[in-house]
Amino acid sequence: MAIRNVREMGDPVLNKICKEVKEMTPRTLELIDDMFDTMYEEGGVGLAANQVGILKRIVVIDVTGEDPVLLINPVILETSGEQVGNEGCLSVPGKAGVVRRPNYVKVRANDRELNTIEIEGTELLARAICHEVEHLDGHLYVEKVEGGLKDVEEIEDEE
Ligand code: NI
Numbered sequence: 001m002a003i004r005n006v007r008e009m010g011d012p013v014l015n016k017i018c019k020e021v022k023e024m025t026p027r028t029l030e031l032i033d034d035m036f037d038t039m040y041e042e043g044g045v046g047l048a049a050n051q052v053g054i055l056k057r058i059v060v061i062d063v064t065g066e067d068p069v070l071l072i073n074p075v076i077l078e079t080s081g082e083q084v085g086n087e088g089c090l091s092v093p094g095k096a097g098v099v100r101r102p103n104y105v106k107v108r109a110n111d112r113e114l115n116t117i118e119i120e121g122t123e124l125l126a127r128a129i130c131h132e133v134e135h136l137d138g139h140l141y142v143e144k145v146e147g148g149l150k151d152v153e154e155i156e157d158e159e
Pocket of ligand 1: 046088089090091131135
């Protein structure tokens with residue numbers, strides 16, 4: 001188990017476009033395991049490879065803490081509905097903001113053996129898939145925030 005350093009907003013690697021994974025190697029398998037370890041350790045629900053400085057199209061997500069999802073080379077095929085809610089990111093610590101997202105997402109990706117899979121998500125999983133796929137294209141949720149970025153404590157006070 002290895003925890004990798006999570007890059008923070010302002011680090012140029014977060015604005016880079018990640019590259020397709022064309023073959024699975026021991027090094028990439030190790031990266032995937034480290035990404036899960038890092039996400040759980042940091043208390044996040046998702047992590048993209050460029051957040052740990054690696055420009056590969058790999059994301060890990062777990063919205064319940066017991067439902068790990070690995071998406072390699074993810075492509076969003078379908079979205080529908082809408083949800084509006086607070087969102088945060090391990091690369092923007094202590095902050096959150098309101099982002100509008102689809103309430104349903106269907107994504108095609110590769111699994112650990114590079115087989116093609118399709119996954120559907122609603123609510124938080126749909127939100128996480130959109131958020132993480134955008135990371136792979138160099139985008140952060142802060143670009144989409146409505147009403148400005150807030151401190152997490154400020155939001156907790158409102159609730
Ligand atoms: Ni993020």
